[in-house]
Amino acid sequence: xxxxxxxxxxxxxxxxxxxxxxxxxxxxxxxxxxxxxxxxxxxxxxxxxxxxxxxxxxxxxxxxxxxxxxxxxxxxxxxxxxxxxxxxxxxxxxxxxxxxxxxxxxxxxxxxxxxxxxxxxxxxxxxxxxxxxxxxxxxxxxxxxxxxxxxxxxxxxxxxxxxxxxxxxxxxxxxxxxxxxxxxxxxxxxxxxxxxxxxxxxxxxxxxxxxxxxxxxxxxxxxxxxxxxxxxxxxxxxxxxxxxxxxxxxxxxxxxxxxxxxxxxxxxxxxxxxxxxxxxxxxxxxxxxxxxxxxxxxxxxxxxxxxxxxxxxxxxxxxxxxxxxxxxxxxxxxxxxxxxxxxxxxxxxxxxxxxxxxxxxxxxxxxxxxxxxxxxxxxxxxxxxxxxxxxxxxxxxxxxxxxxxxxxxxxxxxxxxxxxxxxxxxxxxxxxxxxxxxxxxxxxxxxxxxxxxxxxxxxxxxxxxxxxxxxxxxxxxxxxxxxxxxxxxxxxxxxxxxxxxxxxxxxxxxxxxxxxxxxxxxxxxxxxxxxxxxxxxxxxxxxxxxxxxxxxxxxxxxxxxxxxxxx
Ligand code: AMP
Numbered sequence: 001x002x003x004x005x006x007x008x009x010x011x012x013x014x015x016x017x018x019x020x021x022x023x024x025x026x027x028x029x030x031x032x033x034x035x036x037x038x039x040x041x042x043x044x045x046x047x048x049x050x051x052x053x054x055x056x057x058x059x060x061x062x063x064x065x066x067x068x069x070x071x072x073x074x075x076x077x078x079x080x081x082x083x084x085x086x087x088x089x090x091x092x093x094x095x096x097x098x099x100x101x102x103x104x105x106x107x108x109x110x111x112x113x114x115x116x117x118x119x120x121x122x123x124x125x126x127x128x129x130x131x132x133x134x135x136x137x138x139x140x141x142x143x144x145x146x147x148x149x150x151x152x153x154x155x156x157x158x159x160x161x162x163x164x165x166x167x168x169x170x171x172x173x174x175x176x177x178x179x180x181x182x183x184x185x186x187x188x189x190x191x192x193x194x195x196x197x198x199x200x201x202x203x204x205x206x207x208x209x210x211x212x213x214x215x216x217x218x219x220x221x222x223x224x225x226x227x228x229x230x231x232x233x234x235x236x237x238x239x240x241x242x243x244x245x246x247x248x249x250x251x252x253x254x255x256x257x258x259x260x261x262x263x264x265x266x267x268x269x270x271x272x273x274x275x276x277x278x279x280x281x282x283x284x285x286x287x288x289x290x291x292x293x294x295x296x297x298x299x300x301x302x303x304x305x306x307x308x309x310x311x312x313x314x315x316x317x318x319x320x321x322x323x324x325x326x327x328x329x330x331x332x333x334x335x336x337x338x339x340x341x342x343x344x345x346x347x348x349x350x351x352x353x354x355x356x357x358x359x360x361x362x363x364x365x366x367x368x369x370x371x372x373x374x375x376x377x378x379x380x381x382x383x384x385x386x387x388x389x390x391x392x393x394x395x396x397x398x399x400x401x402x403x404x405x406x407x408x409x410x411x412x413x414x415x416x417x418x419x420x421x422x423x424x425x426x427x428x429x430x431x432x433x434x435x436x437x438x439x440x441x442x443x444x445x446x447x448x449x450x451x452x453x454x455x456x457x458x459x460x461x462x463x464x465x466x467x468x469x470x471x472x473x474x475x476x477x478x479x480x481x482x483x484x485x486x487x488x489x490x491x492x493x494x495x496x497x498x499x500x501x502x503x504x505x506x507x508x509x510x511x512x513x514x515x516x517x518x519x520x521x522x523x524x525x526x527x528x529x530x531x532x533x534x535x536x537x538x539x540x541x542x543x544x545x546x547x548x549x550x551x552x553x554x555x556x557x558x559x560x561x562x563x564x565x566x567x
Contacts, residue, residue, distance in 0.1 A: 002038050003115040006030075007045070008154045014046075015169040018463070024175050028182035031208060034118075039212065040205030041122045047176050048167035050125055052203035053275040054225040057129035061140055061163045062490045063091060063503065069144035070095055070160070074102035082495075089494050089501055092168065095160035096153040107152070116150045121159060128163075166503060170464035172542065173198070180208045187214040199228040199417035202275055221351040223264045223296055226271040228417030230300075230343070232406050235424030238390045241407045244421055247385040248407040249357060252397040253425055254340050254379065255312040256304035257322060257538055261289045261339075264296045273538045278322050284332060288339045288376045294367040300343035300414075301379070305335045311401035316480075319537045341368055342379035345414055353414040357422075360414065383410060394426065403427050431553060432511045432533055433458070436504045436544045438466050440488055443481075451485045451500070452476075456508060456530070458523055459546045467523035467547055472510055475532030484535070507536040507544055515554040525550050 010030045014023045027046055034042055044050065051057040067081050076098055084094045124143040131139035147159050161167050171179075177198060181191040189211040197207045197219040210216045221227055232253075235241035242248055258273040259282070268286045270279045279286060285303055292299070305313040305321065317335045324331050344352055344364040352360055361381060368376050382393060394405050404427035412422035435456035443452030453473035457466030476484070487506070494501040511531045518526035525547075536543075 001117045001119065002034055002042075004118050004121050004155050004159075005111075005115060005152065007042060007118055008158045011046070011158050011167070011169050012154060014171060020170070020175055020462070023169075023171060024178045024182060027171060027176070027179035031179060031183040036209050036212065038118045039208050041118055043176065043180065043204040043208045045118075045162060046167070046169070046171050046179075047173065047204060048162070048165050048169075048171075049204070050162065050165060051129060052201075052205065052225075053271065053277065054201075054203060054222075056269075056277040057126070059125065059129050059163065059165065060131075060136075061128060061144070063164060063493055064490065065137065065140050066091060066095075066144065066160055066163055069141045070098055070148055070156075072141065073145040073148035074098050076102055085494050086496065090168070091164060091166075091493060092157040092161040095148065096157035099148060099151055099156040100153040111150070111152055114150070116147070116155060120150075121147060121162075125162070164503060172464055173204075176204055180204065180211050183208070184211040184214075187211060187216075189214075189216055193217070201225050202228060221298065221346045221353060223298065223346065224262050224269055226260055226262075226275040226277075227298070227345060228275075229258060229260060229273060230415050230417070230423060231419035232423040232425040233419050233421055235407060235426045238394060238405070238407070238426055239387050241424040241426060242385055242387055242390060244424065245407055245409045247383055247410065248390070249361070249410045250382045250384055250390050250393050251342060251379045251406050251408065252393070252400075253403040253406045253427065254302040254304050255315065255402045256302040256337075256340070257315070257318045259285060259301055259303045259339070260345075261285065261297075261299045261301065263289050263292050263294070263299070266290065272322055274540045281322055281324050281328055282337060283328060284337055285339050291376050292367050293369075295348050296346070297344065297348070297367060298346035299341050299364070299368070300345060301339050301341035303337045303339055306338050315534055319535070323537060338377060340377050340379045342381070343414060353416065356411045356413065357408055358410040361410075432509050433527070433545045433550065433553075434507050434509050434536055434539060434543060435469060436466050436541060437488070437502055437506045437508055438468065438504055439499060439501050441471065442498050442500075447481065449485075450481045451488055452481060454484075454508065454532075455499075455502075456510065456527075457504065457544075458525075458550050459542075459544050460523075461546050461548065466504055466544075468521040469523045469550070470518065470521050470526040470530070472508065472527070472530040472532050474530070475511075504541060507539045507541070508532050509534040509536050515550060517554075523547055523550065525554060 014026055017023050031039060050059050071078050084097050088094055124147050128140045128143045144163060148156055151159055177194045178191050181189050181194045193216050194207055197216050198204060200221055201219055210219050260271045262269040268289045270282050270285050272278045305318045307313045321335050344360045347363055368378055397404060407424045409422040435458055437454045438457040439455030440451040441453045443450045453471040455471050456469045458469055460467050488502055491503040491505055492500045493503050511533050512527035512529055514528040516526050516528050
């Protein structure tokens with residue numbers, strides 16, 4: 001049984017290193033010494049992910065629950081916790097400091113006799129994720145309290161960070177893929193094979209266990225395991241995209257939100273673009289999927305909210321539907337969704353990802369045939385190499401209130417998680433950046449009780465850190481500020497006068513007039529006239545834009561015109 005202390009020591013060493021190769025080496029060496037159950041847990045934990053999406057488990061622990069558990073475990077006043085937070089800005093260090101201060105004499109001997117194991121921590125986290133109902137808050141606090149009362153300072157540091165899913169050790173999917181490949185290279189595993197398996201299963205633990213057994217190639221698409229979605233690359237123009245693809249499948253780019261539907265007999269699960277299980281929020285998508293005439297299938301499509309005027313409603317409205325957990329039917333009446341299916345990933349027990357799009361589409365038409373009375377719709381799909389035809393379809397899509405076109409290569413396979421030239425999107429919108437909210441400022445006057453401006457960060461892919469790009473304060477209605485304040489209040493890590501530091505969890509899509517050099521921010525860049533366009537609840541942190549993208553947009557903007565299309 002591997003102790004949690006050993007895991008925490010690994011994290012500490014990895015955190016202290018700056019080079020990713022050394023980090024990968026350390027993680028690989030650690031993984032190769034674990035048994036299967038530990039391996040499966042440790043792989044996810046190193047990445048700061050507590051449960052793979054297929055398990056449909058969510059921790060739901062914010063800073064508040066965490067500090068309550070700490071205060072109770074260590075019998076320390078809440079005031080001390082806020083003081084330490086002000087000093088360190090890191091919940092992990094706060095937990096370590098408090099546990100250190102409150103450790104009873106003789107604790108080391110006690111811990112040696114009864115060490116906390118990786119399995120113990122996993123068990124408690126599962127109990128926390130299963131907590132539901134009125135007492136769920138209590139259950140969460142108690143389980144965390146139990147862990148903190150058995151933990152030494154170093155363990156507490158990583159228990160705290162894990163609990164709020166913010167590991168800060170600089171290991172993302174890419175480094176983890178390389179570490180698993182290195183740990184099991186003797187069984188013929190390489191990074192490409194690990195990546196393929198991860199894109200299919202989204203479960204690094206499962207991938208690592210199969211890598212260890214030498215059965216990686218056997219992993220395939222599985223029903224009820226969300227698979228990474230194929231993504232579209234930005235096309236320069238319709239003509240250049242058709243030049244690239246030749247005869248293309250021309251589809252509308254619907255203005256909605258992505259859904260991946262797993263139908264297994266009568267049982268249906270729906271996953272969002274971030275692979276969250278959103279089944280309970282989308283009953284009409286579930287009943288639409290039940291009309292599919294296949295025993296089992298995984299389908300890819302777009303959920304679109306159609307307003308009374310027949311046009312798509314705002315993206316924010318759709319996302320309200322995705323986030324709603326209670327009174328779903330009431331909201332569904334106000335914001336009804338329609339499903340447009342455009343791809344098929346799995347059919348009756350078999351993956352069809354390796355079939356060309358044209359064949360997948362034929363199969364999709366067979367099982368979701370156009371029945372005008374059903375709520376099942378297929379995305380329009382026209383095969384053509386003609387620029388005029390594509391332009392006409394583009395005009396129709398825009399006139400109907402949708403985003404543009406996606407031109408697809410009919411011969412292409414379904415490539416999970418890949419953004420490539422086989423799907424080219426054409427949109428007539430200014431470029432925007434997807435940035436992470438890392439802080440905020442309380443407003444003044446009328447808005448004194450609201451968080452009125454938000455500090456944005458882009459990703460530094462090398463270090464895994466978020467780099468400051470300044471504030472955005474426009475693009476919000478009073479109503480949306482109330483909603484955002486409520487949401488971010490739960491994510492406040494640290495208060496410094498009028499400013500707060502926020503746990504990175506939410507992405508804003510931001511428009512701007514120009515990117516400028518700025519020595520005032522750690523990214524070295526700032527946005528001129530930034531304006532919040534949308535809260536991208538559908539995007540995960542890894543999807544936030546990188547400093548490289550900011551720099552390349554900065555360079556590209558010399559002499560630019562406003563018709564540059566949005567990524
Ligand atoms: P973007 O989010 O700008 O990268 O554009 C890709 C997104 O367009 C996909 O993730 C889908 O949610 C959406 N989309 C809308 N219509 C289609 C379509 N016909 N085929 C593929 N994706 C589509």
